[in-house]
Amino acid sequence: MIFLGYIFSVFIGISLGLMGGGGSILTVPVLVYLFNINPVLATTYSLFIVGMGSMFGVYAYLKQKLVNLKAVLNFGVPSVIAIFITRKFLLPKIPSVLFTIDGFMITRELFLMLLFSVLMIGASYSMIRKGRTDLSLTGKPKPATMAFQGVIVGFLTGVVGVGGGFLIIPSLNILGKLSMKEAIGTSLAIIVLNSLVGFTGSLGHFTPDWTFLLSVTAVAVIGIFIGTQLSKKIEGAKLKPAFGWFILCMGIYIIAKETLLK
Incomplete structure (x- = not known):
């Protein structure tokens, strides 16, 4: 399973490099199910892996001038503030057992995995649905709306350990009026932050296992390279539907494994 985990780690990077997102959606399940990492710790490890990978x-x-620094500022700064507050103060306050339903305990780990799976299913819909991938670029960007979206992405990033590319790219494309290619490059910069x-x-x-984390x-x-x-050579948009179906299956599998198969 460990060897398979490293194989999937390559695909984490490929997804980030090709589509500017999706890698973080893969990272937590890979860490939990293939490397047997505790879900709470996996969300933290995921942030480092995705952040460092996105940096490259x-x-x-x-180099291709496809990173919009103004959009990084408008979207990224509110997002960074939200994620720091969430990871530093909110996440540690979540109790180990949230509540019990007919003897079935909803633990913090189970809650995080179920929340993560719901996000995966939602992200898969945006990837699978038909329609133009490069939306109209007419009109002016909406900095206030982008900042609000940044706060939401920052909160989700802090809770479940995702970079948020699957949420950032549509926001930059629609609200920031960026082309798809520029939205992907800008998304990677925001994911790093x-x-x-x-x-x-x-x-x-916590104390990280640096040897494992760096490997x-x-x-x-x-995979990023x-x-x-x-x-x-390939438009990431053409691969989105296939990747979306993969993410959908993975989200359903996580729900089944964490509830029905236990």
């Missing part, structure tokens, strides 16, 4: 992806998009600030905000609550990150970075090269 940003460099490639910067969100993920690494979130990871830093959690450092006081998985290194493999994901290899593969993904960014593929992005020059």
Whole structure:
């Protein structure tokens, strides 16, 4: 299972490099089910892996002038503030057992995995649905709305350990009026900020296994380079429906495994 975990770590990077998101959706299930990492710790490890991997992806998009720094500021700063508050103060306050239903305990770990699976299913819908992938770029960006979206993404990032690319890209494309390619590059820059600030905000609550963490990150970075090269030849939008179906199946599997199969 560990070998399979490293194989999937490559796909985490490929997804980030090619589509600017989706890698974080894969990371937590890979850590939990293939590396046997506790779900709460997995959300923290995920932030580091995705953040460091995205950093290498940003460099490639910067060279192509596909990172909008103004959008990073409008969306990223509120998001960073929200994620730091969530990881530093809110997440540690969640009790180990939330409540019990007819003898079935809803633990913090179960709650996080179920919330994560719901996000996966929601993200899969946005990837599968038909329609134009590069929406109308007419009109002016809406900084206040982008900031509000940034706060929401920051909260979700803090709670479930996702970079939020599947939420950031549509926001940048629709509200920020960025092209799809520019939205992907800008998304990676915001993911770097969100993920690494979130990871830093959690450092006081656990001691990371740096050997394991850096090894998985290194493999994901290899995937990032593969993904960014593929992005020059293949439109990420063409791969979104297939990736969306994969994410949908994974979300359903997590719900089944955490409830029916226990």
